[in-house]
Amino acid sequence: MDLKTLYREVIIDHYKKPRNSRPLQEPSHEARCKNPSCGDRITLQLEVVDGTIVDVAMLGTGCAISQASASMMTQAIKGRTLAEADAVLAAFRGMIVDGDEDLDSEILGDLVSMQGVSKLHARVKCAMCGWSALEAALAEEETEVDLDQDTSMPAAKRGGGY
């Protein structure tokens, strides 16, 4: 899918109408992620009951890729077990950050349409913003991630510094 088609068919829709974009009453997990160099910010809330994500919310501001990616993520993990959500996260990270070509469409589903972003080095961290919040929420360690400072990202894709 070329970039224009990706924007036209997927990203703009989620950007203008982000899914699950309202605060949860009693979230069991919450974490934030930001890209200070872009101005992207996402707060992610989960309601986990017996190891299953029964509800999820994303609230954020930023570019279309960051917001659309987080919106699609909420759809992909809602109703999944924590282990399943972990698997989706790993597959998405592999596709976007590591540039995996061999994609598991069963795990990724519609998220496969985001593959083109992996070629846009400056936008990888935009696409990862919501997902890094998910990772932090699941780990229950960090509550705020700064992707500009995330050394697990390849330097060329981390951004910041200018």
Next chain:
Amino acid sequence: MSDTAEAATASDEVHCTSLHPDEVRSDFPALSRIIGGRPLAYLDNTAATLKPRQVIDALSRFYAERSANVHRGMHTLSEEATDAYEHARQVVAEFVNAAQPAELVFTRNTTESINLVAYSWAREQLKPGDQILITEMEHHANLIPWQIIAEQTGAELRFARILPTGQLDLEDWHAKLTDRTALMGVAHVSNVLGVINPVRELTKAAKNVGATVLIDAAQSVPHMPVDVQDIGCDFLTFSGYKLLGPFGIGALWGRYDLLESMPPYQTGGSMIHTVTLEKTTFADPPQRFEAGTPSIGDAVGFAAAIEYLTAIGMDRIEAREQELSKYLHQRLAEVPGLRVLGDYFPGKPGIASFDLEYAHAHDVAQFLAEEAVAVRAGHHCAEPLHHIMKSESTSRASLYLYNTEAEVDQLIEALGTVQELFG
């Protein structure tokens, strides 16, 4: 009949004196790039300019024929390299009307030039109670070194405000200039707003209170005639890659007596007078500030770029850019929901940083790239300025002598696609 003939002659004369981009475009190999089936519209000149064949050839010739070190070899290649390097210094010095070539120090870029002044001059000279006066519109390169120097010396860092129009608030600037101002630093042209600061007037006022003056001329030297003696400043900094030259080379011009009073910035080879195991005496400027083997080939390319610009004429380049800048701003005003940071003014340099109500700057730049339009997006190393102008980030279109009306049209057309999708 004779009227028509006269009119034709007059228009030919105008054509001869005013610069048309076709006169220069074929010199720039990168301008023939086709991206995604469309010709490249390179509108990112504030970040870096393209290079003409003449500069690429000068670099390539230097490496092919000389490629030796300077100032120490007795052999032919080294002597030629030394001549080429010192000739380059003379060309760059004359370009800003330095009183002598020895006032021109080669650095990596404007950032290094400013840091050299900060560490060698300011850190030695400033003391608690002194003030450093800069403005809210500075590039990070003319902000962060002063934050550090203020912290290290106990001097106070002050900022003159900008007006909502983007212009420097001169009343506020004059109010913040005191007899304790030890250093006044200001951008000649803002890399975001395209504002031209009245550096001659500011320098005069700052000198009257005894301040030392640094002008960040990274965005003015490439685009207009600049004369350090006319401005009356103490230091002036600029970069090679923003004026058609190679990356990795920049310049610090400094008044000779000031340079002479300053300790080295870095130490090692090339910058010494005599060395014993215990003690070293340093060479005179500019060598004192050029430790280690310099970027000789890049200096040669820097001079080739300046010779190229000078042959065309800086007055003509400035006039052509003003003409295209007017067209750019007129066309941008047609795009719904688009705001250019800072008001347009006649004679504005070709810099337009804009945001759109309905799309983030990174999405805009990404889309423009799809249409082969190269702009920069973000805060352009001026994050505080964006906060003051109430913008998270902007896309910036910036022009140079080779740009055309058709490229501006390509930008506007691509912005139409953005509006269609996001608006």
